[in-house]
Amino acid sequence: MTPTPTRLRIVGCGGHGRELFDAAVAAGTFEMLGFVADEPPPPGPMRDRLEARGVGSVGPLDALRSGGGQYIIGIGSCAARRRIDGLATSWSCEAALLVHPRATIGTQNRLAPGVYVAPGAVVTTNVTIGRHTHLNVGVAVQHDTVVGDYVTFSPGVLVNGDVTIGNDVFFGSGAIVTRGVTIGDGATVGAGAVVLCDVAPGARVWGVPAAPQA
Secondary structure (H helix, E strand, C coil): CCCCCCCEEEECCCCCHHHHHHHHHHHHEEEEEEEEEEECCCCCCHHHHHHHHCCCCCECHHHHHHHEEEEEEECCHHHHHHHHHHHHHCCCCCCCCCCECCCEECCCCCCCCCCEEEECCEEEEEECCCCCCECCCEEECCCEEEEECCEEECCCCCEECEEEEECCEEEECCCCCCCCCEECCCCCCCCCCCEECEEEECCEEEECCHHHHH
16 A cells, blocks of 8 residues: 655745755655745746656745645755744644765764755764754765754765754855864864864864864
C-alpha cells in the first residue's frame, strides 16, 4: 500500500526556498502546497521562477496557522529560521524533516524536525542535529558530533568527528572544523576557515588557521 504523501509548504521563496522545493519533489514523499512568505515577491524574475515550478501565488506566512500539513523553512538566515519557528510553534504547526535522496545518512543519527540535508551532503554515524539546521550541498558531518538548533552549513563545509556546535552558528562555504573542537552559540566561521581550537560564543573567526576578527 502506497503511503499518503505529507502535505508540505516551503517558508521563503528565494533561491534557498526553491532549492528546498526541488529537494521535496525529488524525495517523492510530499504533496507540495507551495510557498508562504512574509511578503510575496514582486513581478519579475523571481516570480517567473516560481511559476515555472507550477506554483501559483505565494501565500502569507500566517497561512501556516490554518493550512494544515507540515512546513520547512527555506531561508538561509539562522535568526530568520529561529523567528519563524517560534511563530509556527505558537500556532501548533509541525516542521518536516527533508533529506534529499542523493544525501547520505548513516546509522544511529538523530535529526530533529526542520532539518534540511541537501544533495551530496553526508552525515556519518552517531550525529545529533538540532531543529531547523541546514546542511547545504556537499557538507560532511562526521561521527559523534552534536549540532545545535538553527545552524547553517554553507556548501562544502567539513566537520570532523567529536565536534560540539552550539545554536545559531553560521559556517561559510568550504570551512573545515578539526576533531574535538567546541563552537559556541551564535559564532560565525568564515568561508575557507580552518578551525583548530575552540570558538567562543558570538565570535567571528576567519583564516587559516581560524582566528577572531573584530
